[in-house]
Amino acid sequence: MAILQDQTASLQAQLAKLKAENEALKAKAMARQTITFKVSAEKGCLSVYGLGRFPVTLYGGQWLRLAKAIPQLLEFIEENRDSMSWKD
Numbered sequence: 001m002a003i004l005q006d007q008t009a010s011l012q013a014q015l016a017k018l019k020a021e022n023e024a025l026k027a028k029a030m031a032r033q034t035i036t037f038k039v040s041a042e043k044g045c046l047s048v049y050g051l052g053r054f055p056v057t058l059y060g061g062q063w064l065r066l067a068k069a070i071p072q073l074l075e076f077i078e079e080n081r082d083s084m085s086w087k088d
Contacts, residue, residue: 035050046063047055058066066073077084 033050035048038047038049038055039045040047040057043059045057045059047057049055
């Protein structure tokens, strides 16, 4: 009977550990989905993190040109939606 209680306690401890690991992984995944910004100290470029595996880095002027082109970009996406791949 004592062996069964020891095994039950061990399994409950393992379950608690796995639940904690699962919550940590969920938190990490959510943090990855968050978009963050950083200006590099070396060149003064703006990097956007959270869109993919690597950051998207452009100079300030390039970001402004891209921002002004957003209406054209959205129109292009709508026109080519069927031929594009989608990943959230």
